[in-house]
Amino acid sequence: xxxxxxxxxxxxxxxxxxxxxxxIVLPLMGMVAYLTLAERKVIGYMQVRLGPNRVGPKGLLQPxxxxxxxxxxxxxxxxxxxxxxFVFAPVxxxxxxxxxxxxxxxxxxxxxxxxxxxxxxxxxxxxxxVYGVIIAGWASNSxxxxxxxxxxxxxxxxxxxAMGFALVGVLMMSRSLNLSDxxxxxxxxxxxxxxxxxxxxPMFLVYLISGVAxxxxxxxxxxxxESEIVAGxxxxxxxxxxxxxxxxxxANMILVSTLCAVMFLGGWLSPAPFLPDGFPWLAAKxxxxxxxxxxxxxxxxxxxxxQIMRLGWKVxxxxxxxxxxxIGAWMQTPxxxxxxx
Amino acid sequence: xxxxVVFYVFAAILLFAAVRVVTARNPVHATLFLVLAFATAxxxxxxxxxEFLAIAMVLVYIGxxxxxxxxxxMMLDVNIDRLREGYWDYLAPGLAIAGMMVAExxxxxxxxxxxxxxxxxxxxxxxxxxxxxxIGAVLYTQYVYAFELAAVVLLVAIVAAIALTLRxxxxxxxxxxxxxxAVRKQDRIRIVSMPAEKxxxxxx
Numbered sequence: 001x002x003x004x005x006x007x008x009x010x011x012x013x014x015x016x017x018x019x020x021x022x023x024i025v026l027p028l029m030g031m032v033a034y035l036t037l038a039e040r041k042v043i044g045y046m047q048v049r050l051g052p053n054r055v056g057p058k059g060l061l062q063p064x065x066x067x068x069x070x071x072x073x074x075x076x077x078x079x080x081x082x083x084x085x086f087v088f089a090p091v092x093x094x095x096x097x098x099x100x101x102x103x104x105x106x107x108x109x110x111x112x113x114x115x116x117x118x119x120x121x122x123x124x125x126x127x128x129x130v131y132g133v134i135i136a137g138w139a140s141n142s143x144x145x146x147x148x149x150x151x152x153x154x155x156x157x158x159x160x161x162a163m164g165f166a167l168v169g170v171l172m173m174s175r176s177l178n179l180s181d182x183x184x185x186x187x188x189x190x191x192x193x194x195x196x197x198x199x200x201x202p203m204f205l206v207y208l209i210s211g212v213a214x215x216x217x218x219x220x221x222x223x224x225x226e227s228e229i230v231a232g233x234x235x236x237x238x239x240x241x242x243x244x245x246x247x248x249x250x251a252n253m254i255l256v257s258t259l260c261a262v263m264f265l266g267g268w269l270s271p272a273p274f275l276p277d278g279f280p281w282l283a284a285k286x287x288x289x290x291x292x293x294x295x296x297x298x299x300x301x302x303x304x305x306x307q308i309m310r311l312g313w314k315v316x317x318x319x320x321x322x323x324x325x326x327i328g329a330w331m332q333t334p335x336x337x338x339x340x341x
Numbered sequence: 342x343x344x345x346v347v348f349y350v351f352a353a354i355l356l357f358a359a360v361r362v363v364t365a366r367n368p369v370h371a372t373l374f375l376v377l378a379f380a381t382a383x384x385x386x387x388x389x390x391x392e393f394l395a396i397a398m399v400l401v402y403i404g405x406x407x408x409x410x411x412x413x414x415m416m417l418d419v420n421i422d423r424l425r426e427g428y429w430d431y432l433a434p435g436l437a438i439a440g441m442m443v444a445e446x447x448x449x450x451x452x453x454x455x456x457x458x459x460x461x462x463x464x465x466x467x468x469x470x471x472x473x474x475x476i477g478a479v480l481y482t483q484y485v486y487a488f489e490l491a492a493v494v495l496l497v498a499i500v501a502a503i504a505l506t507l508r509x510x511x512x513x514x515x516x517x518x519x520x521x522x523a524v525r526k527q528d529r530i531r532i533v534s535m536p537a538e539k540x541x542x543x544x545x
Binding site: 085115116117120121123124125127128130131134135138146149150153154156157160177310 | 373392393397399403404405408409411412415416470471473
């Protein structure tokens with residue numbers, strides 16, 4: 001490494017950061033590919049089917065076959081579509097899904113950018129994801145895509161508020177916006193019980209469910225809503241352009257699961273005080289939350305649009321506001337068991 | 342040196358985007374250029390080490406306000422020719438307002454109250470300096486009354502805006518989830534025992 005450092009001179013920090021970015025993005029892409037397989041397998045078993053099992057041993061090469069198929073297909077730009085924005089929309093949807101990973105701490109040492117305002121950064125970057133959907137819906141020049149885009153815009157803006165309030169609770173617990181600090185503060189003698197999900201249980205649920213809604217996953221997938229508006233905002237997309245929307249959706253799922261694990265489930269901390277901490281715990285927690293995502297999709301019917309709005313505005317926001325006051329008051333009393341707050 | 346280059350690149354993008362906001366014919370394009378202008382402005386603030394302001398700009402303006410803007414603008418059916426009507430009539434008052442704004446900005450920017458002498462460039466802070474914590478501390482101690490007052494004014498504005506535009510249609514149908522949950526079986530179902538119309542003959 002020192003040899004390269006001397007060889008590249010002043011360009012070394014930039015090159016080294018690029019290497020680190022690649023080291024995060026490549027495994028992420030692999031994970032996205034195999035998450036699609038896991039989804040089909042898990043839902044298959046839940047519906048007493050086998051799922052894909054023809055390509056490779058036990059269907060393990062299925063994602064590669066899918067990727068090759070999508071790569072070789074033609075990207076069709078509909079007549080009357082706004083060409084630049086039509087091509088730009090998938091980029092806008094994958095950019096936030098990847099950029100947010102910069103501040104995620106994988107272990108005490110392993111984080112790309114250990115910035116102080118990490119939580120705010122994540123909130124700001126993920127709030128830009130909605131543009132991909134809106135621009136795609138508008139630029140396609142199709143009424144189904146347009147309706148999907150509008151639905152998605154309203155839904156994501158509504159659930160972002162509940163999500164933000166849930167994160168205020170995390171902020172009060174850890175007194176820091178730095179994600180590494182947030183994980184460190186959850187360390188305590190109680191193991192899994194000293195993580196944020198116990199004192200912030202209502203917020204944990206609100207965050208998890210809002211996360212499902214933010215990523216447009218079933219049962220909140222009205223932006224796609226096959227039975228009503230064909231495939232929603234990406235109905236006109238084909239080939240690689242479609243694949244990028246797909247990638248973004250799954251990368252966002254993994255991102256929300258990771259954030260959930262970092263902020264409420266203790267990140268890399270082990271559930272029992274006598275076990276060593278480390279990255280495998282984070283991976284296990286992320287896998288668990290991802291499994292919940294798949295389970296929801298297999299179990300629940302799609303919400304009706306007005307019910308989604310009611311849940312977001314009339315249930316989640318009041319719940320988080322009340323719990324903020326409860327937590328704030330509880331912290332001031334001597335009966336606060338989670339250490340110096 | 343590097344920062345200066347970044348500043349000029351961002352400033353050029355910002356100016357270009359701002360000009361396109363007013364010159365773009367398509368209102369959706371104009372809105373998207375405004376988003377670009379906000380994003381680059383937030384980059385400039387980041388250069389000034391105002392990280393909280395920069396991130397709050399992206400979070401609030403790009404992530405929420407402009408999404409709703411776009412939402413409304415996309416559904417408008419804007420007729421460009423109608424907009425062009427009366428261009429020359431509006432030109433004179435428009436120029437007057439523009440001149441006034443330039444003069445106002447000149448008073449602030451050129452005057453003695455806003456120069457490098459009175460407002461020195463921010464000195465680089467150590468890595469553990471939290472901009473967010475500082476703003477929070479000042480906002481909730483020194484300026485707490487002004488801050489709360491502004492919040493109440495905004496709340497009143499929101500309530501007023503909703504109260505002015507809320508129209509209840511008499512014939513609109515809606516569900517009351519509380520009543521739906523409270524329903525029991527005996528409220529909806531009545532089990533009646535009816536005599537069979539035909540007796541089944543056993544021997545067939």
